[in-house]
Amino acid sequence: MAKNKKTQQIDNHVIDNTNKGMTTNDGVFITDNNNTLKAGERGPSLLEDFIYLDKLAHFDRERIPERVVHARGSGAHGVFESTVDISSITRAQFLKKGTQTPVFVRFSTVAGFKGSTDLARDVRGFSVKFYTEEGNYDLVGNNIPVFFIQDAMQFPDVVHAVKPEPNNEMPQAGSAHDTFWDFISLMPEAAHMTMWTMSDRAIPRSLRMMEGFGVHTFKFVNTEGKGTFVKFHWKPKLGVHQVAWQEAQKISGYDSDFHRRDLWEAIDGGDFPQWDLGIQLIPEEDEFKFSFDILDPTKLIPEELVPVQIIGTMTLNRNPENFFAETEQVAFDPGRLVPGIDFSNDPLLQGRIFSYADTQNYRLGGPNFHELPINRPVNGKYNNQKDGFGRQEILKGNVSYFPNSLGNGCPYHAMLKGEKGFESHAEKVDGKKIRNRSQSFADHFTQARLFFNSQSDSEKNHLISALSFELSKVKSEDVRRRELAILNQIDSTLAKKVGDHLGLKPSTNLDDLTLQFARQNHPEYPIKAPKPEIEKSAALSMEVKLGEGNIRTRKVAFLIADGVSKSSIDKMKNGLEEEGAKAVLIATKVGPVKFKEGGEALVQFSYLTEASVCYDAFYTPEGDSISILKNEPDYYQFINEGYRHCKALAFAKGAEELLQNTYIKDDKVDKGVILESKNNLVEDFIQVMKGHRIWEREQDRKIPV
Numbered sequence: 001m002a003k004n005k006k007t008q009q010i011d012n013h014v015i016d017n018t019n020k021g022m023t024t025n026d027g028v029f030i031t032d033n034n035n036t037l038k039a040g041e042r043g044p045s046l047l048e049d050f051i052y053l054d055k056l057a058h059f060d061r062e063r064i065p066e067r068v069v070h071a072r073g074s075g076a077h078g079v080f081e082s083t084v085d086i087s088s089i090t091r092a093q094f095l096k097k098g099t100q101t102p103v104f105v106r107f108s109t110v111a112g113f114k115g116s117t118d119l120a121r122d123v124r125g126f127s128v129k130f131y132t133e134e135g136n137y138d139l140v141g142n143n144i145p146v147f148f149i150q151d152a153m154q155f156p157d158v159v160h161a162v163k164p165e166p167n168n169e170m171p172q173a174g175s176a177h178d179t180f181w182d183f184i185s186l187m188p189e190a191a192h193m194t195m196w197t198m199s200d201r202a203i204p205r206s207l208r209m210m211e212g213f214g215v216h217t218f219k220f221v222n223t224e225g226k227g228t229f230v231k232f233h234w235k236p237k238l239g240v241h242q243v244a245w246q247e248a249q250k251i252s253g254y255d256s257d258f259h260r261r262d263l264w265e266a267i268d269g270g271d272f273p274q275w276d277l278g279i280q281l282i283p284e285e286d287e288f289k290f291s292f293d294i295l296d297p298t299k300l301i302p303e304e305l306v307p308v309q310i311i312g313t314m315t316l317n318r319n320p321e322n323f324f325a326e327t328e329q330v331a332f333d334p335g336r337l338v339p340g341i342d343f344s345n346d347p348l349l350q351g352r353i354f355s356y357a358d359t360q361n362y363r364l365g366g367p368n369f370h371e372l373p374i375n376r377p378v379n380g381k382y383n384n385q386k387d388g389f390g391r392q393e394i395l396k397g398n399v400s401y402f403p404n405s406l407g408n409g410c411p412y413h414a415m416l417k418g419e420k421g422f423e424s425h426a427e428k429v430d431g432k433k434i435r436n437r438s439q440s441f442a443d444h445f446t447q448a449r450l451f452f453n454s455q456s457d458s459e460k461n462h463l464i465s466a467l468s469f470e471l472s473k474v475k476s477e478d479v480r481r482r483e484l485a486i487l488n489q490i491d492s493t494l495a496k497k498v499g500d501h502l503g504l505k506p507s508t509n510l511d512d513l514t515l516q517f518a519r520q521n522h523p524e525y526p527i528k529a530p531k532p533e534i535e536k537s538a539a540l541s542m543e544v545k546l547g548e549g550n551i552r553t554r555k556v557a558f559l560i561a562d563g564v565s566k567s568s569i570d571k572m573k574n575g576l577e578e579e580g581a582k583a584v585l586i587a588t589k590v591g592p593v594k595f596k597e598g599g600e601a602l603v604q605f606s607y608l609t610e611a612s613v614c615y616d617a618f619y620t621p622e623g624d625s626i627s628i629l630k631n632e633p634d635y636y637q638f639i640n641e642g643y644r645h646c647k648a649l650a651f652a653k654g655a656e657e658l659l660q661n662t663y664i665k666d667d668k669v670d671k672g673v674i675l676e677s678k679n680n681l682v683e684d685f686i687q688v689m690k691g692h693r694i695w696e697r698e699q700d701r702k703i704p705v
Ligand code: HDE
Pocket: 067, 068, 069, 070, 073, 106, 107, 108, 124, 125, 126, 127, 140, 141, 142, 147, 151, 152, 153, 155, 213, 214, 215, 216, 297, 330, 331, 332, 348, 349, 351, 352, 355, 356, 357, 359, 360
């Protein structure tokens, strides 16, 4: 693969220790890296041991502050290719049809610390840095298209509420606790986002299988200076998929790096994840056309009202060389733009313009973080900024000011030589200084309801279970009641079902405290909600999402033991691999496993190291292995749990007898259990996997695990 400019830039900084002698930081060769310098064999250490001091002084400073939010993240390099001509709408050069732009992407959870589990119920960050020829452009988005709050002033509050509680620093990476729901139940504007975070969007199957959203409305600006509002969407080619909540909790124990590992292994194995970039365009004339305000970040624009047009594709094709240097030191900032893109007046976005550069200055230790290899623009940076901690570039000459004559007026203003510099969209602004909230932001439940109504039955059930789980963990009954009253405004069945789990009857009126706080922003609260354009939106359900019929990179556990039939393995393996899925052999032990036909396979995974929750589907091939599996309790755990979590299971003819010892007997054999004696083993199995899960099984609450 040809290296792009960014890859080359990073490569220039990669250090390779191969065939190198060990040195101090000053390049002095070290002869003993094991022992400190002492006064006599059993004597005290000497202060003059500069080799030890050099090593430890650096070690003592290895940690930098983790991100205050989105601390836990995984990154990858890639390329974005523009595929559609939208030059009449934006002058951004990287969006010119056919342009390829290097990118670095960082996915993250929000609440947990840097070492927390990947499978927390949480929003996922979806940050993309485009290294364009006109400078870096960051689209710092999430996998959920709306936000909890409307104004940046309340950001520290929502974050403090969701983070571990300050007295005991619990719980880690979880919103199921009192302070989060206390805040949320006082903030009806959070109702819409809460529906999303309690849905399965918050527990993705893979970072490669989630959508991304710019959340705010932005602006495109064309060469004539005309603005058009725009919303950004990333649509994954693998479809949008989730795990079950019970699985998520177990995966956190079995493999808390589940998402990070999945992304790394996919890229390492050449399965490069891809997303299409979509835009929704709203002409300036249509700014007030909708029943909601397009500047309100708690609202989305339904795709039925403004269709999403695909304008390019992003491919992630390279893992970082070094986690710290790249994924940790990458500094995203939605407050930096390239010509052709501009902010809207969304008060949440406006607040972000300050926070990101400010946090990088602190986290990365000063103003020179732009010079770190991962952050450098590929087109270079030329200005009169100088000095500061960690400065790497060496400015030549005696001029570091503008205007100047001694340096021939350089670096010059872009317009002087005809280059196209950044120009803000010349939007007319005229208003009194005022510290309040627009009345057009005051309807909080219509889109929360739209989201709920758009879910399939199983999705609704998951949402109800998630809310029940979270609120059951809340100790304060007042908080539970307040939140139930909010849910009741969204949908009475939803509120009733959650209330049943809590032993509470939802009130039809919002709690007095909720009203009191809401009225601080909207004195007339609650207002009469405007009539929505639509009641349901197919695009909001994961079940009808793109990528259906695609099982690429899904992991199928082949459950085997000594004596397994090779031909029974190969038959299924070939079929799955043709569809891009992966067969993973799991045996009673790692190392060589004998085939019935003679010969052996080297197996890397065993029932000791693996868990059913980390796999998408299960196949039991036939062979003499069956008599061993018959007495293997961990085998049954795989099968029962796989069934409980609504996954596809296939059994070769000789393996079907094992079913008798599982939960899946006779009437439990549904469309997701493929028996070679009754079905077309390979094709039917693939077909069921394409449907992702057999959620109907969830009705059967008796399934033991
Ligand atoms: Fe962030 N956010 N945020 N945020 N955010 C940060 O910047 C902030 C918001 C998002 O992978 C911080 O570098 C404010 C919305 C992502 O490195 C910080 C407000 C959205 C990431 C910050 C918001 C996001 C961050 C912490 C309200 C979705 C991870 C570390 C006005 C559109 C970026 C850092 C990465 C990170 C501030 C709200 C997404 C503190 C003040 C809305 C994906 O600057």
